[in-house]
Amino acid sequence: MNEIEAGLYGALSADTAIIAELNDSTAIYNQLAPQTVAPPYIVFGPGFGGKENISPGDLRNYVYPVKAVAAESKKVGTLGELIVTCLHGATLTVNGFTNFRTQAEGQIQFMEVGRDGKPIFHSGYDIRIRIDA
Amino acid sequence: MPGPKITLTIEDGKLRKMIAETAGKLRPKVVADGVEYGIYQEYGVENGFGRGIRIPAHPFMRPAVEAVRGQFNKAMRAALTTGKAQDVVDKTAFDVERGAKQRAPVDTGALKNSIHVADAEGFLK
Numbered sequence: 001m002n003e004i005e006a007g008l009y010g011a012l013s014a015d016t017a018i019i020a021e022l023n024d025s026t027a028i029y030n031q032l033a034p035q036t037v038a039p040p041y042i043v044f045g046p047g048f049g050g051k052e053n054i055s056p057g058d059l060r061n062y063v064y065p066v067k068a069v070a071a072e073s074k075k076v077g078t079l080g081e082l083i084v085t086c087l088h089g090a091t092l093t094v095n096g097f098t099n100f101r102t103q104a105e106g107q108i109q110f111m112e113v114g115r116d117g118k119p120i121f122h123s124g125y126d127i128r129i130r131i132d133a
Numbered sequence: 134m135p136g137p138k139i140t141l142t143i144e145d146g147k148l149r150k151m152i153a154e155t156a157g158k159l160r161p162k163v164v165a166d167g168v169e170y171g172i173y174q175e176y177g178v179e180n181g182f183g184r185g186i187r188i189p190a191h192p193f194m195r196p197a198v199e200a201v202r203g204q205f206n207k208a209m210r211a212a213l214t215t216g217k218a219q220d221v222v223d224k225t226a227f228d229v230e231r232g233a234k235q236r237a238p239v240d241t242g243a244l245k246n247s248i249h250v251a252d253a254e255g256f257l258k
Contacts, residue, residue: 031189031190032177032187032188032189033187035185035186035187039179043177045177045189045190047190047192047195047196048192048195048196048199049199063195063199065176065190065192067176069179106195108176110172110176112173112178112179112180113180114179114180114185115180115183115184115185120178120179120180122176122178126195
């Protein structure tokens, strides 16, 4: 987990509303949830972006998809909105950098059919994180 | 002691005129894939391969859009004055297509090969 991911994890895991919906303070995962963990959970990971190289500083611009996965549509919808509430406009703690802008952009919302034939819902947002050293 | 008072007048008539002349005349494009599991690669899934295997996200479409965002904005600003906005839209669509093909995970090649540009009007029907 890099410093940005640590900052994201810190913000999400400190959000009491999110933890209350998840019923488990550890159900937040970087990139991939363990195969044995049942939804609901939140998973985030590197999407795209990197150094901007447009200034003498170390300006960086990343997008991290952050999504909730749940078996119930209502649950995932609630968690998706809580992700925005938690992260849009937040100042993340990113060691070695200053996070000067965090914003929710494109919405992630889709469903798939699980192995047992039941739907699994995904909901969240692409979170743009801009930092400078 | 009060500071100097500055009044700005923004003359946006020219910009309004350019937008009005361009609006409604552009043919929007869509860049899409043609396989049902494209979205699952983009965002990651629970039931990968139909066997309940979790697969992490492998974004290929959104990074392709992100890669052209800056040049699109710059080119479109210039095109508003030259009347070549449609050229910018078309070129950007094909740039996104190329970028998505470069980034798409290769399985059988079906996903990569299915990424294409279409006219938005026909695509939505």
